[in-house]
Amino acid sequence: MRKIFTANNPTEAELVRGILESAGIAAEVKGTDLWGARGEVPVGPDTDPTVWVEDDSRAEEAQALLADFNRDRPTVQGAAWTCPQCGEISEPQFTECWKCGTGRPG
Ligand SMILES: [Zn+2]
Structure with a gap:
């Protein structure tokens, strides 16, 4: 498992997972549980949802796929x-x- 993306929110994390899975790369979203705790715990990298690629050997391929996504990411x-x-x-x-x-x- 390798973390390849830190999302602004659970919706974005799911979007990224969808991009990867449509390319045949198994991915998992973590950290959406903590999202619900926002307001109670400090907001930071620990509370942001993350996307993980199950197969480490495909992490590079996944990052290449996300390069376009990152570029078009709304500010x-x-x-x-x-x-x-x-x-x-x-x-x-x-x-x-x-x-x-x-x-x-x-
Ligand atoms: Zn609502």
């Missing part, structure tokens, strides 16, 4: 917002709550 602008429905915090680039799908207020 985070503005402030994170709180979902009026479930209270989860979503990153500013999202227009819907990552958890329940409620639209961003305003």
Whole structure:
């Protein structure tokens, strides 16, 4: 297992996993449990979801695949917002709550 990506949020982590799996590279998302604890624990690399490639020998291939993704990755602008429905915090680039799908207020 090798960590190849640190995501801004669980949605992004799943997106990356999907990119890898569609290329036939088995991958796993970790750290989404901790995401729910945000607000209770300090935010940092330890609380960000991560994507792991199961087969170390394919990590390089996976990173090459993600090079395009990283380049097109949206720049985070503005402030994170709180979902009026479930209270989860979503990153500013999202227009819907990552958890329940409620639209961003305003
Ligand atoms: Zn929500």
